[in-house]
Amino acid sequence: MKYFIYCRKSQEAEDRQVMSLASQNEEIDRLIEGDGEVTIVDRYEEAFSAKQPGRPLFDEMMRRIERGEAEGIIAWHPDRLARNSMDGGRVIYALDQGTLKNLLFCSYAFENSSQGKFMLNIIFGYSKYYVDSLSENVKRGQRTKIRNGWQPNLAPIGYRNCRETGTIVPDGEHFEIVRRMFGLLLTGNYSVAEIHRVAANEWGYITPTVRTRGGKKLGLSTTHNILNNPFYAGYIRWQGELHPGRHLPVVSKSQFERAQQILGKRTQPRPQRRSFSYGGIFTCGACGLSVTAERKRKPSGREYVYYHCTRVHRTPRCTQPSIEEQELHRQVLAFLDGVRLPEKIGSWFMEAMRTSKDSFADAKAEVAKKLSDRMTSLKKQLSNLTDLRVREVVGDDEFAEKREILTRELAKTEENAENAKHDQITFEPLEILQLLCSKAKCWFEEADNKTKRALLRILCSNPILKDKKVILQARKPFVELGLLTGFSHLRGDVDDVRKDHAACEKRTRLRKRLQTLAADPETVEVAKEARALIEQIDPDALKQLDDYDRSFRAIRQSSS
Template sequence: MKYFIYCRKSTESEDRQVLSIDSQLKELQQKFTDPSIEIATIYRESFSAKAPGRPIFDEMMRRIEQGHADGIIAWHPDRLARNAVDGGRIIHLLDRNRLKDLKFATSSFENTPQGKFMLQIVFGYSKYYVDSLSENVKRGMRAKLERGWQPNKPPTGYKNEAEHRTIIPDPETFPTMTRLFDSAATGLYTVPALQRMMRDQWGFRTPRCKRTGGRPLGITSLYHILSNPFYAGYIRWNGQLYPGKHKTVITWNDFERLQVLLGRPGAKKPQTNTFAYTGLIRCGACGLMVTAEHKVNRQGHKYVYYHCTRHNVGARCKERSITSRELERQITESLYSIYVPANAIEHALNAVKASQDFRSTSVEPQRAMLEKAIRTCDLRLRAVLDMRERCLIDDQDLISRRAIIRRESIGLHEELSKLDQDVRWFEPVAATVSLFSRAAVWFMAGNDTIRRIILTTIGSNLTLRDKILNIDKVFPYSMHHDSMSFLSLCRLVNDVRTRYIARDPQILTLIDSIETLEKLLPDDITKAA
């Protein structure tokens, strides 16, 4: 039987204790020496598995689909999947007999219903480990904040002190920050004047890192520094202020007076003019944001023009401006390019629903098995507590056994929750896929707020170059093509369903945006579309 060897180690903290790729490969080659095991290809990948999208793993799965190998050899199941989508793909290939066997250095696997059930539990625990690791990191960051230290890289003028894990003034840049705030607090200089003074008279350059730094400080960065409460002894984190223990540059009272001088006391001022697409589009030539302004021509007609902000240090951007009318024409044209008739979408949704309804007959036995396993975990937990009460085990043994049982129970509850999600998928998936037919109609009928939401829902990385707007469409709208058949549309619907069941953050954000649009749009428009 032919096998692929797959070795993976992430560069992130989730795999800190895992063997290196070479060590994994060495162990696998030493363990699996049976002549009946034919190694077709060895795959090595340095990529996190906490979300779908590993290129080498996807290539391996594609080749298994094509029949190039019958099994996979890996050091541990969590090398293959730490997310529900990839774990589900492996189980699905086993169900279809495209994948006939899995071999692991740390455990055994049998391609039986019980074996696949245990494999799902292992995959579920791997996902739980990654999720809980994220929570532990957040908890550690909150603890550091409460101790008075910023948990990430400190701003210009400070540096991390490794030995005591504190923040201390940077001897190279701290004096300049003190001089900057002293000059700004006098009220004699505008921010552009301070920027020129730092660049031309003080010779200040940003601290050099691997790929950045060594350049004059920009206007925007200077505003961020002067409005950062860190320099006055407070750490801003998730919209809240925490008292810090680091050395300050300016007192809090002087800092508040400085914000008044800058025109930024308290909350931000509301903008006098609001434009639909400012803050969304970058200049394709220089990378700065595109802004907008009102213009009046000789005949007295008013126009809105979008152009590069051009507030860069050095040479000005030469990109020409574009009218809002032309910009919206291009957006509408892009939305029509992904159009799929509503009746075709309805047929595809119904076809996938019928297929899933047929498969759902097997859900109840699986639900019963999971509920039974959960009850067993509860009984085991009570038995362990009873053993401790009778002094048959000590506290350390109790803690260890209880942790193992609780991890199993959490994994089982996650699997049970996934089954429930599998039943309630239709409406949110239908709303997501129906945007193929609705987006252009809603855009033309909507106000600036609605148009902005539609654009950010369907597109990303918007750039304007030579008066042409480029929109990188997000999944599933990026999958549209002119020769889209009914089968490919069904596959697309099923892919969205799979990601929704796996609680893919991008799909969940999409659904939230579409729900917001449906609330903002009049009923006659939503029904007509």
């Protein structure tokens, strides 16, 4: 009788303990050795899971049997032929029709009779049950890992799977490289392509070798995936949902949200031969696309730089007029003048902060209440979103997208609330911001183009250009500092004010507002960005501020 030999080895977990293809062939050769009634027509070796139909070599073998090229199949065990109901039914149906007359197995004796087919059907059914139960056990284990805060599969670059503890831990230098990549992104001065170039060429970074992968230079797409992966902020994305993780994050949740804002901006400039002062900063106030720069030469030979919407060369064409760089620069300087605190007020702020003996208890309580209210609001929005999905008002894609946004915002707020409980609140963030406000215009006029863009990104959010007018909205901490200048006693003579009882009450209220502003998580985050930039621009100014603070605290402690 003519036979096909069929050996199968799955690459998935269900068959990792099953004999290899070579071992199966050896057992089959031993089975048919010396059997003159067995004629081998062909051998099939397939590395494919049988839990779903669609194995190409198995399907080809069954078609050849139906054409009469062979009358039997030899395999190591029935589960090599089928682990799903369709393939198992196909084998039994071929036995019923007579196109398949016999089956030989190394570990099972088959008889082509009603009882034999009944037992074969039971074995196929048990094989399917084994796969299904194994799948359920694996999924249950994965759900348990997710609930415990650990990612069930392979850790991303920067981390490694710890076999001893079953957790995910930082992977030495790879973890630090990823941290430095996020650091470059958060400066706002590097595109993904530039970060990739720095990591691959300047740092010479080679990805970790895991099994058959890695050991190569970092790819551009991998760089983009790293900077977009919420795992590095302490999340686990599993089956379209975000879950809190227990692994050590590379960046805080606030920093990750800031990174996503930078990546999501449509104003990210392409690599250019020339660098323009305001390239990649502004968006068009009419259509929302980025504003680009263009250099033009007059007949007289004089060159001008103009800024205009990128849709000027597209259809439909944006009708917003262009603006000359000199005029744009004048309006930006006017904005920088607006955020600069008057010298008398700035000095009073510094003195008030350094001489304040009030505790931050009330400020911490106020910030905690704001964060608690924000968390309650976000949880309610998540609940309402789920209700809308149940009533089929929103679709699956929209639901998943909005749920992830709300989940990330809730996690960031919870992180800020937890940090607010333990972090020591000082006036240092406000001192940094006050220093930036007072020096911003001077630094801006002397800085290179990259530093100018970094200054504007820290000072303002969503810069817009419309009708030849610059619309710059200062970020919240700078707006609050500006509002505090509205206290009337700050505009008068300090000596006269001290004699005024009403002014004393105003100064007390001002200190309270300064404390609340200093305790605000957004103020702390912006101050960190500002400090990092000042260290690059004018480290001496920062050193003088730190030295003055230390000497002032020393004098205060000695006097007490």
